[in-house]
Amino acid sequence: MLKITPEEQRYFEWFHHRSMTKLPGVFDSRFWSTLVLQASSKEPAVLHAVLALGAVHRREVLEVERPRGRCDVFDKQEQFMLRQYSKAISGLQPHFMAQNKESWRVTLIACLIFVFFEYLRGHYKAGGIHLQSGLRLADHCKSILKLSDDPIDKSIMEAFIRLQLQVQMFGQITEHIHSISQGSNLYCPTIKFCTLSEARQQLDCLLQRSIDLTQLYNQTAVYTGDSPSPELLKAQSHIRVQLGDWLQTLKASEMDLGVHTDTGDCFPYRFLSLYHTMAYIMVETCLDTAREFIYDRFTTNFVSIITQAVEIYKILRSTPADLFPSHSTADIGWIPPLYYTALKCRVHRIRVHAVKILGSDWHKEGIWDSKLAESVLREAIEIEEGEFYQDCRIDDNFPISEVPKAHDLTLPVLPDYYRTSDVTVVLPNDPSEKAELVCRRQRGDGNWELISRRLDATL
Structure with missing residues (x-):
């Protein structure tokens, strides 16, 4: 272990x-459980990055509990946090000069910690800059230094790929993902999953392929019209089959994995099921994204997402707080499926329920x-629905634990010309700044209306 001061020791502990x-969330992560601690014991840059991250995490936890008027304590934490951040960046300079495999490993590990450090602080743009730098470096290392052949490097690459997928699902544009993900996270059919982490890796692969296919279709549709090419349709069919195979494999693995419980131990399995339902909708619609009414075909699937989320909600409410992740994790949980549901499903009760759970x-x-997700969704729903339901009897005061019934889904269907598309969020670089929602809607005359709303990121 490197020599550290008593103050640094407290934050390291x-x-x-x-x-x-x-921070790892509900799934096992070799990056967090092993790699980060090992690197911090011998690499000053990683150690100081860890101390900075530990400080911002501690600040977040204590802010919930702090008595008012204790700003002096948090000012000292802020100073410590920024000193460690500066030391970590300075500590990477020798590794930039070395240009070898070990130095690139240290740099990539520190870069991932920097990304989560900035995200946890609400500095999304700064986190995005670190992510772009890390992706470019990972791309370089994979192609030049062949890092992906080593278990350590596989853990690093997997962490970057998971982070990239997480960012893409929020509609944020990033570069270089195709080159680092190809060959590193291929879908590999199997009779049974040995672990839930293995099942998660395979589902991540299928989600990534679906997103890639959507992006490819959006690029080529400019030249070919709305009709996808035979090659894209074939690719969609392959993903559809593999997604079905994945679900059958998961079901065949249930007994061996021991997932039939109502405690925190069942969270990984329940989240996998939740994401599979979302992935199914994504795959079926990935080559028809220009027509928002296509999502009306998947009301049953959106209800399934709400039903599964309600079950998770009930378990969370009955599980001691120390048995499930804290207010901040580095990995995805239920926000993306609920966000996707509220954004794409136009059944009022379903989308309001998703926002309530969030x-x-x-x-x-x-x-x-x-x-922030709740703020974005409330604004998006208000833009779309407006006064359309003003003459309808609507009761949005239902309990979160009450799953939608058939009579809850009988409101008139929101017309296509009310619906928005290409909803994106311009993220702030400071918690005190406002995020911006940007979307577009086709007017009755065929022209497109660009809509922009400023949001309060600190609600």
């Missing part, structure tokens, strides 16, 4: 005993912030 048990408990999942 916080990171080791508190942050390390919460608003039931503030937390962060990497780049995702439940408060």
Whole structure:
């Protein structure tokens, strides 16, 4: 272990005993459980990055509990945090000069910590800059230094790929993902999954392929019209079959994995099922994204997402707080499927229910912030629905634990010309700044209307 001061030791112990048990989320992560601690024991840059991350995580936890008027304590934490951040960046300079495999490993590990450090602070643009730098470096290392052949490097690459997927699901544009993900996270059919982490890796691969296919279609549709090419349709068919195979494999693995419980141990399985439902909708619509009414075909699937989320909600409410992740994790949880549901499903009760679940408990999942997501969705729903339902009897005061019934889904269908598309969020670089929602809607005369709304990122 490197020599550190008593103050640094206190923050390191916080990171080791508190942050390390919460940040990975519900899935196992070799990057967090092993690699980060090993690197921090011998690499000053990683150690100081860890101390900075531990400090911002400790600040977040204590801010919930702090008595008013204790700003002096947090000013000292801020100073410590920024000193460690500066030391970590300075500590990487020798590694930039070395230009070898070990130095690139240290740099990539530190870069990933920097990304989560900035996201946790609400500095999304700064986190995005670190992510872009890390992706470019990972791309370089993979192609030049052949890093992906080593288990350590596979853990680093997997962490970058998961982070990239998380950011893409929020509609944020990033570069270089195709080159680092190709060959590193291929879908590999199997009879049974040995672990839930293996099942998660394969589902991540299928989600990434679906997103890639959507992007490819959007690029080529400019030249070919709305009709996808035979090659794209074939690719979609392959993903559809593999997604069905994945679900059958998961079901065949249930007994061996021991997932039939109502405690925190069942969270990984339940989240996998939740994401599979979302992935199914994404795959079926990935070559028809220009027509928003296509999502009306998947009301049953959106109800399934709400039903599964309600079950998770009930378990969370009955599970001691120390048995499930804290308010901040580096990995994804239920925010993306609920966000996707509220954005794409135009059944009022379903989308309002998704927003209610998001608003039931503030937390962060990497780049995702439940408060910000809730704010985005409420504004998006208001833009779309407007006064369309003003003459309808609507009761939005239903309990979160009450799953939608058939009579809850009988409101008139929102007309296509009310619906928006290409909803994106321009993220702030400081918690005090406002995020911006940008979308477009086709007017009755065929022209497109660009809509922009400023949002409060600190709700």
